[in-house]
Amino acid sequence: MNSLLKLSAAIDRALGIIARIGSWFAVLLMMLVVYDVVVRYLGVPRLFGINATQLQESQYWAHTILFALVIGYGYRRQAHVRIDLVRDRLPMRGKYLIEIIGCLMFLVPYCLVAIYFTSDYAHRSFQEHEVSKSMIGLTNIWILKSFIPLMYALLGLAGLSQLIKSVAGLRGQLPDELVHDTIGGDA
8 A cells, every 4th residue: 555655655755746737738828818908998009910810819728728737736636516415414434435436436537538638639630630610820839739638637647646646545545645635525
């Protein structure tokens, strides 16, 4: 179990690093939005030959990349929505069991299926040299679409890490400092 917990810790560290990189896209997104507002409403000329459509599309690119890179970390840190009406009344073993069942039956299988289909989606975009629907929009849409299977891969890794910690918790081998990050709530 210790080697699996080390694997879980390595996954958690990797998700943290990727999320820190992804968080810079929040800064970029804010800068793009402010720049868009300034040029649109204050009449400031656009720089670098970027038109309004490209500026708008670059905002949703930044938003997509931000979301894709931080979702695994968010799941690991219990930032997702839970309906705890029943779960909070369960003993610790019950909470771990719900987490294990949720990861094994829903999260990890869903991520695997989503990776399969969205990888094909991104690959077809690459093969077809897909560009924006707008004549003056951004090109290389496959880059943006490639973040979708990456998002599911990161979420699946977070689910695997949670599964490992939940099994350790069920067996009474989870360190106390990891309990809250594993089952959330009041633990």
